[in-house]
Amino acid sequence: MVGQIETQNQPQDSVALPETHGELVIIGGAEDREGECRILREFVRRAGGLQSHIVVMTVATGLPGEVGEQYIGIFKRLGAEDVRVVDTARREDASDPKAIDNITQATGVFFTGGNQARITECLKDTELETTLHKRFSEGAVIGGTSAGAAMMPDMMIVVGEGATNPRREVAEMDRGMGFLPNVVIDQHFAQRGRLGRLLSALAQQPASLGFGIDENTAIVVSGKIVEVIGEGAVTIVDESTVTHNNIESLLPDEDLALCGATLHVLPTGYKFDLEKRSPIF
Amino acid sequence: MVGQIETQNQPQDSVALPETHGELVIIGGAEDREGECRILREFVRRAGGLQSHIVVMTVATGLPGEVGEQYIGIFKRLGAEDVRVVDTARREDASDPKAIDNITQATGVFFTGGNQARITECLKDTELETTLHKRFSEGAVIGGTSAGAAMMPDMMIVVGEGATNPRREVAEMDRGMGFLPNVVIDQHFAQRGRLGRLLSALAQQPASLGFGIDENTAIVVSGKIVEVIGEGAVTIVDESTVTHNNIESLLPDEDLALCGATLHVLPTGYKFDLEKRSPIF
Numbered sequence: 001m002v003g004q005i006e007t008q009n010q011p012q013d014s015v016a017l018p019e020t021h022g023e024l025v026i027i028g029g030a031e032d033r034e035g036e037c038r039i040l041r042e043f044v045r046r047a048g049g050l051q052s053h054i055v056v057m058t059v060a061t062g063l064p065g066e067v068g069e070q071y072i073g074i075f076k077r078l079g080a081e082d083v084r085v086v087d088t089a090r091r092e093d094a095s096d097p098k099a100i101d102n103i104t105q106a107t108g109v110f111f112t113g114g115n116q117a118r119i120t121e122c123l124k125d126t127e128l129e130t131t132l133h134k135r136f137s138e139g140a141v142i143g144g145t146s147a148g149a150a151m152m153p154d155m156m157i158v159v160g161e162g163a164t165n166p167r168r169e170v171a172e173m174d175r176g177m178g179f180l181p182n183v184v185i186d187q188h189f190a191q192r193g194r195l196g197r198l199l200s201a202l203a204q205q206p207a208s209l210g211f212g213i214d215e216n217t218a219i220v221v222s223g224k225i226v227e228v229i230g231e232g233a234v235t236i237v238d239e240s241t242v243t244h245n246n247i248e249s250l251l252p253d254e255d256l257a258l259c260g261a262t263l264h265v266l267p268t269g270y271k272f273d274l275e276k277r278s279p280i281f
Numbered sequence: 282m283v284g285q286i287e288t289q290n291q292p293q294d295s296v297a298l299p300e301t302h303g304e305l306v307i308i309g310g311a312e313d314r315e316g317e318c319r320i321l322r323e324f325v326r327r328a329g330g331l332q333s334h335i336v337v338m339t340v341a342t343g344l345p346g347e348v349g350e351q352y353i354g355i356f357k358r359l360g361a362e363d364v365r366v367v368d369t370a371r372r373e374d375a376s377d378p379k380a381i382d383n384i385t386q387a388t389g390v391f392f393t394g395g396n397q398a399r400i401t402e403c404l405k406d407t408e409l410e411t412t413l414h415k416r417f418s419e420g421a422v423i424g425g426t427s428a429g430a431a432m433m434p435d436m437m438i439v440v441g442e443g444a445t446n447p448r449r450e451v452a453e454m455d456r457g458m459g460f461l462p463n464v465v466i467d468q469h470f471a472q473r474g475r476l477g478r479l480l481s482a483l484a485q486q487p488a489s490l491g492f493g494i495d496e497n498t499a500i501v502v503s504g505k506i507v508e509v510i511g512e513g514a515v516t517i518v519d520e521s522t523v524t525h526n527n528i529e530s531l532l533p534d535e536d537l538a539l540c541g542a543t544l545h546v547l548p549t550g551y552k553f554d555l556e557k558r559s560p561i562f
Binding site: 162163164165166190191192193194195196199214217232233235237241243244254255256257258259260261262263264265266267268270279281 | 443444445446447471472473474475476477480495498513514516518522524525535536537538539540541542543544545546547548549551560562
């Protein structure tokens with residue numbers, strides 16, 4: 001089985017990872033597309049650089065033509081050999097042989113921003129999803145910004161309020177695309193004040209490691225190692241150290257309590273070990 | 282010496298507190314002033330209830346007449362026996378015998394919102410400040426909202442950007458009024474996305490315990506015990522557990538890294554022990 005998760009012999013609470021796979025470039029939205037393009041440049045480099053074949057997935061956006069053209073221009077400017085858009089606006093598009101073939105040829109697949117629910121509505125449990133996981137396990141790089149970042153875990157934040165304290169209702173969760181299982185990801189993190197939203201998401205599902213990624217900031221995931229690149233920081237909340245929470249006793253709209261979580265804030269260049277749940281410095 | 286801090290025989294890194302003093306009601310701004318007024322009601326109750334003599338300090342606001350009248354109306358409606366405004370718009374007002382006398386008679390002193398720099402500019406090292414600390418040590422309750430909350434520690438956030446990752450430049454610090462030493466307080470916390478600002482403040486001075494207080498939320502400090510009341514939550518960051526930060530090597534505008542801080546999020550009813558640095562549940 002492609003993309004199958006090995007859970008045997010993993011230390012408890014660690015992030016179980018497939019044994020072999022490509023890399024992930026998970027961007028907190030609003031990445032630089034006009035200047036140095038540090039993050040998108042890194043995506044192209046890891047996807048094969050001058051030999052890279054990149055597919056831009058526009059399924060999340062309501063403006064696939066415009067957004068697709070923009071990323072084609074950027075990735076070509078950054079040196080990619082081949083860049084093409086796959087737009088799966090309807091679920092049936094996700095079994096189109098041409099789309100499948102494009103993914104099969106890709107060394108890098110990039111998901112644009114938009115609405116993350118559209119990504120899973122159109123792709124979940126389709127042939128295209130299977131092909132994506134196959135290519136990922138073979139070494140292709142999967143990138144995504146904003147909605148394209150949110151969809152990376154097995155459980156994603158579909159929608160939710162920022163700038164509020166945590167409550168169960170703040171974050172609506174649903175299945176994600178499962179490229180980085182057992183974590184929660186939130187994007188536009190500092191810019192939209194999403195600490196409460198990330199904690200709300202963590203509280204209502206088994207993962208206990210949350211990544212809040214700022215705008216124009218990304219994590220590059222290579223096996224068990226996460227590296228931060230870009231302008232802002234990545235805020236990591238580790239709930240495995242929590243000594244008390246009140247999630248089991250909460251009635252609707254009551255406030256979440258959380259005691260003893262571990263907090264890391266990592267800027268560019270810092271790394272984090274997913275298995276040890278520990279920053280590397 | 283009134284308000285002197287006993288630092289002998291305190292466990293290292295604990296919050297040193299005066300041996301005797303009144304209570305503090307520290308509000309994250311935008312407290313309910315029209316409905317149940319849960320927080321302001323608690324302030325009046327702790328200041329003596331029907332026997333309370335309350336002074337409203339309008340020094341922080343540019344609209345002292347209007348804001349003063351509003352709080353007079355609220356505190357009278359909530360049952361206070363006597364409510365009067367002391368406005369120290371100029372520094373010389375802080376040695377006015379009438380102002381000093383009003384503070385001396387007060388069982389509760391409430392600082393309105395506005396600009397916290399105005400509070401310390403007009404009151405720091407004046408007779409009125411000495412009188413405030415004397416009354417506090419005798420049991421008077423000191424309350425404050427927004428700017429009136431920011432000024433409570435010995436070092437306060439004067440001004441600073443929200444919705445950003447931590448950098449040294451994000452929070453400009455200066456001396457506060459010193460009612461709650463050895464902590465940092467930030468207000469409008471979730472609403473203005475101020476996690477980065479709180480961490481920026483903590484990083485640049487010795488205190489290692491930060492309280493981020495949401496709007497319409499307060500902490501009531503009685504000796505070493507902090508209790509949360511109100512609508513939102515209080516986010517507590519404890520830096521005493523930090524295993525690594527890069528503050529010593531930062532050049533201007535570089536991003537702060539922080540590994541291994543402890544995070545608590547406490548809603549209404551939860552308590553925190555300042556000496557043990559631990560939530561009580």
